[in-house]
Amino acid sequence: MDLTGLSLTTITLFIPMIGLVILLFMNGETQRDNIKWVAFGTSIVAFVASVLMWVNFDPSVAELQMAQRNTWAEVSLGESVINISYFVGVDGISLLLVLLTTFIMPIAILGSFGSHIFEERGREKLYYIFLMLLEWSMIGVFVVHDLIIFYVFWEVTLVPMYFLIGIWGAEERIYAAVKFFLYTMAGSILMLIAILYVGNKSGTFSTYSAAGDTGVIEMVQTYEGEGSYWDPVADEQEDAGFLLNSVESFLFLGFLVAFAIKVPIFPFHSWLPDAHVQAPTAGSVILAGVLLKMGTYGIVRFNLTMFPEAAVAWAPTIAFLGVVGIIYGAWVSYAQDNVKKLVAYSSVSHLGFVVLGIFALNSQGLQGATLQMVNHGISTGGLFLIVGMLYERWHTKEMADYGGIWKMMPAFGAISLVISLSSMGLPGLNGFIGEFTILMGSLGSEFLGFAFTLVATLGVIMAAVYLLKMFQHVFMGEHNNPLSDKTRYKLQWNEIAAFIPILIMIFWIGIQPIVFFNMLDISVDSIVALFVP
Secondary structure, three states: OOOOOOOHHHHHHHHHHHHHHHHHOOOOOOOHHHHHHHHHHHHHHHHHHHHHHHHHOOOOOOOOEEEEEEEEEEEEEOOEEEEEEEEEEEOHHHHHHHHHHHHHHHHHHHHHOOOOHHHHHOOHHHHHHHHHHHHHHHHHHHHEOEHHHHHHHHHHOHHHHHHHHHHHOOOOHHHHHHHHHHHHHHHHHHHHHHHHHHHHHHOOOEOOOOOOOOOHHHHHHHOOOOOOOOOOOOHHHHOOOOOOOOHHHHHHHHHHHHHHHHOOOOOOOOHHHHHHHHOOHHHHHHHHHHHHHHHHHHHHHHHHHHOHHHHHHHHHHHHHHHHHHHHHHHHHHHOOOEHHHHHHHHHHHHHHHHHHHHOOOOHHHHHHHHHHHHHHHHHHHHHHHHHHHHHHHHOOOEHHHOOOHHHHOHHHHHHHHHHHHHHHOOOOOHHHHHHHHHHHHHHOOOOOOHHHHHHHHHHHHHHHHHHHHHHHHHHOOOOOOOOOOHHHHOOOHHHHHHHHHHHHHHHHHHHOOHHHHHHHHHHHHHHHHHHOO
16 A cells, blocks of 8 residues: 555545635625635535546455555654554545545535525625535545544534534524534544543554554554453353453443444434434535434444454444334334424434444445445435425425425426435335345344344335325425415526436436445455454
């Protein structure tokens, strides 16, 4: 792995920052139209750069690709000196999520064009600056492989989303923004403590070495200091697989809580509906499309690879919470009258499938979970885009205020039906591929029982129930609340442009998933190998 020179990963990472700097020097009053086009253009350039990463990616290589490492700081811990490095690179898992990030951002920006929130709240320039900062920090989370720098990017994502909700959100935006910030910040503190402990014990914060196969991951697994969490368990404990109150287990939980809050895994989910309901459309699209995936990615990248024994020991418990989330999220979604809150709770259910697939701890489950991260981002991001377009016209989120939308907006109704069917997992569309692969992985897992798969399958049926209920109330029947301006029934060019790539991906992944599974094969197999006896 060549770590010299400027990598394509670095170029992709810092493209949003170039756009941010340009926006800083623009006049927010006289260049309003130019501001949004600079933001959109920057996001398109970042997407093109990520596609170039895909073109240059070799799916037959397990180690990091397009990597770069430079020492950022040296920290003295006792007699040792630990280097904190700017260390970036991608494997199949992280590349797929970088592509998702750069795919979702221009769609979210297009959905913001002409929004009424700028008439009410103003500060359009600041809005797009925060979007650029958010894209930079999200890409950073997926490409950085030094724990300290990872933590920096992880925390930076909180700032722009906090302000996006707090300034341009709905009526209870301040409450939702503070709740979002405090919840995720609290979990992050536990992760920071775990990071410092691991760095102190292993002598490094980098998860890979220059060879691509050592670093903190291998050192965590091989360290044999007195009283460490890598000591063999006593004979009487071996039958249990692993001592759940060991230091490794506590460190595993330190990382897990931070990631579980971000996912969110039941019962850490209560911040999510408030954040989604109060966020502006772009905020909801990005939150569902990318930010929640930071949690599931973190579990795969750090919890599974650094603490494999603890992952095996905790797998049934966390998979159980995932299954509870599947049923609970679906049940609560059905009870909602607020269409945006219904879609928000559906994320708890859909991401429960991702958690189940991850802790199946086999190739099928982990590949299905990773692809489902992308599927959820596309489908649920699309649903929030639909809700945002409805709200722009009717200024209500209550399903009872709609009805008959398909009759008035047939093209919009047809697009909404496809995205809804995608979210409920109709065969031939993207959602089915991810959920089917996860259920196959769960069924074949040596760490989980048949009951996990059986109960999770009920979630597929329940998703159809609440999504069809939503579609019936909003799009079918009589039109309850006609618009005074009849031209508003027509989709705007930017709305059509936002939907086209979503529809393309829904059908592409649903019809030809092998393209994406090939990208994941080697990277997933290298992780699953940690759980093979």
